Amino acid sequence: MFNNLKKFLYTQIYINIIANAQKTVIYVEELHSNGSSDNFEEVFNSTQRVEIYECIQAFAKKSPIHYISILDNSPSCGAIPTCSKEDKKLYYNSSDFENICTPEGWTYYTSKRDLLELQGHYHKVGLDFIFSPFIILSNFFIDKISNDIAMYILINEDNLVLSVFEDSKLFFAVNLDMENKDLDSNDELLMDIDDDEELDLEESVDINLENVDVDDDVELIDEFDDMEDLDTFDDMDEFSQDAIEEDSVSEKSSKDDFEDQNGFGVDYHRFSLIQSAINNFYQDTKYDSKFIETVYIADSVGISNELKKFLEEEMFLSVYVRKMNLGHELCELSKAELR
Amino acid sequence: MKYSYIKPRRKSMLTPEIKLVVTFFAMTLFMLISTYVFLLIKNSQFQQEEIDIIEAKYNIERNIKIMEIKIIYIEKQNALSQKIFTKNSVLKDSIKNLFDLVPQRITLSKAELLKNGLVLYGITPNKDVYNFMLHAPLRSIFHRTYSSFYPAKNGWLKFVSTNYMDNDIEKIMNEETNDE
Numbered sequence: 282m283f284n285n286l287k288k289f290l291y292t293q294i295y296i297n298i299i300a301n302a303q304k305t306v307i308y309v310e311e312l313h314s315n316g317s318s319d320n321f322e323e324v325f326n327s328t329q330r331v332e333i334y335e336c337i338q339a340f341a342k343k344s345p346i347h348y349i350s351i352l353d354n355s356p357s358c359g360a361i362p363t364c365s366k367e368d369k370k371l372y373y374n375s376s377d378f379e380n381i382c383t384p385e386g387w388t389y390y391t392s393k394r395d396l397l398e399l400q401g402h403y404h405k406v407g408l409d410f411i412f413s414p415f416i417i418l419s420n421f422f423i424d425k426i427s428n429d430i431a432m433y434i435l436i437n438e439d440n441l442v443l444s445v446f447e448d449s450k451l452f453f454a455v456n457l458d459m460e461n462k463d464l465d466s467n468d469e470l471l472m473d474i475d476d477d478e479e480l481d482l483e484e485s486v487d488i489n490l491e492n493v494d495v496d497d498d499v500e501l502i503d504e505f506d507d508m509e510d511l512d513t514f515d516d517m518d519e520f521s522q523d524a525i526e527e528d529s530v531s532e533k534s535s536k537d538d539f540e541d542q543n544g545f546g547v548d549y550h551r552f553s554l555i556q557s558a559i560n561n562f563y564q565d566t567k568y569d570s571k572f573i574e575t576v577y578i579a580d581s582v583g584i585s586n587e588l589k590k591f592l593e594e595e596m597f598l599s600v601y602v603r604k605m606n607l608g609h610e611l612c613e614l615s616k617a618e619l620r
Numbered sequence: 621m622k623y624s625y626i627k628p629r630r631k632s633m634l635t636p637e638i639k640l641v642v643t644f645f646a647m648t649l650f651m652l653i654s655t656y657v658f659l660l661i662k663n664s665q666f667q668q669e670e671i672d673i674i675e676a677k678y679n680i681e682r683n684i685k686i687m688e689i690k691i692i693y694i695e696k697q698n699a700l701s702q703k704i705f706t707k708n709s710v711l712k713d714s715i716k717n718l719f720d721l722v723p724q725r726i727t728l729s730k731a732e733l734l735k736n737g738l739v740l741y742g743i744t745p746n747k748d749v750y751n752f753m754l755h756a757p758l759r760s761i762f763h764r765t766y767s768s769f770y771p772a773k774n775g776w777l778k779f780v781s782t783n784y785m786d787n788d789i790e791k792i793m794n795e796e797t798n799d800e
Contacts, residue, residue, distance in 0.1 A: 409628035618623045
């Protein structure tokens with residue numbers, strides 16, 4: 282009754298923060314007592330901390346009933362296919378991690394230190410909810426995860442959240458940082474795919490795209506435009522080797538030009554990460570691996586069609602892409618939490 | 621279901637504006653209640669005073685009645701005193717007249733005034749002086765007069781004169797007549 286009175290008297294404001302390395306998105310939803318709602322979205326450069334706080338405070342001041350949610354993008358977050366305390370020890374040190382067990386029998390977790398860091402970062406405005414991207418992903422594909430085995434991927438600016446579900450049961454989950462260069466398992470995967478082919482994925486994956494100087498090697502970019510036509514990884518190998526040999530003097534300007542010209546390089550990087558993750562799923566004995574044929578992608582950044590093509594043509598997966606407004610999903614989760 | 625790693629902060633409904641409005645209304649309400657309580661107390665006091673006044677009025681009225689009764693009593697006493705005074709005056713005059721009746725040759729030694737009679741003790745030189753100078757006026761005043769003499773040591777006569785008015789006899793006679 283008291284909550285209903287609150288709702289009747291005040292507008293409920295849900296402020297949702299998606300903080301990435303480059304930009305921070307503030308998605309706000311105002312629920313008025315008459316049932317109507319307004320949405321706002323503000324995008325800031327992540328370095329503009331003062332502006333971000335002012336924006337959040339401006340919305341928070343509108344009503345005492347406001348909830349500030351944030352997506353936990355920390356690299357330590359993850360999910361495991363068990364709720365058993367004993368089994369959890371196989372995956373992480375439970376004393377250092379905060380975890381929540383779902384009714385479906387899987388657990389998502391994150392580092393307590395990262396949570397404190399996140400709360401400290403926003404201590405001026407305060408936080409009400411910190412949500413794991415894994416629970417957002419499972420909620421977003423709630424209509425799909427109860428079906429046959431499939432991989433579900435949440436594509437964010439800085440990371441990929443990847444999980445494998447069958448009949449609502451989690452088989453595998455991993456949070457892949459886009460900046461992470463440690464992709465040890467990629468070579469294993471590709472060697473498994475075709476040992477006869479002269480692939481050296483280690484080198485191809487270890488490409489630091491920031492080091493690629495496009496201006497100095499425009500022909501190489503043209504080759505990347507035709508990536509969908511690649512039948513083998515030979516060309517990629519060639520590309521990667523060439524790229525590594527580039528002069529590092531003009532790396533910053535070349536990076537900007539590269540990103541401006543086409544996002545497929547980033548998508549290729551994502552593809553590589555997904556490949557490595559799938560390989561890890563197949564290889565790691567901790568996980569009960571099954572063959573994956575379908576991939577559902579929750580696209581929160583606006584990926585190009587290239588990634589889908591990579592996955593379909595290189596890994597023979599059926600790919601379905603669903604647009605996602607991450608702020609909206611955070612908001613829905615906040616509402617669900619409050620119910 | 622719990623989705624978040626942390627719990628939401630407590631949300632207070634009291635914004636500064638709401639606090640101001642609540643304070644204003646609380647003060648207004650407090651003043652209204654205070655006024656009401658003040659009036660209630662005053663009303664109670666007035667009612668108590670009214671009861672006291674009514675009681676005082678009743679007491680005064682009762683005192684007035686008592687005083688009226690006393691006044692009537694005093695008036696009666698006054699009337700009685702007037703009557704007594706008159707009677708005393710009459711008695712005084714009677715005694716004065718009595719002493720005026722006594723001639724210089726007869727000396728009274730004692731006089732007893734009865735309700736309806738007079739007893740005189742005295743000395744007379746002889747019976748004649750007594751009979752002519754005292755007995756005659758006494759007889760004219762009283763209905764019945766009895767005299768007795770006995771000799772004194774100096775040769776004079778001591779006398780006792782008993783005189784009655786006949787009112788009692790008449791009353792007795794009347795009562796006897798009524799009884800019959």
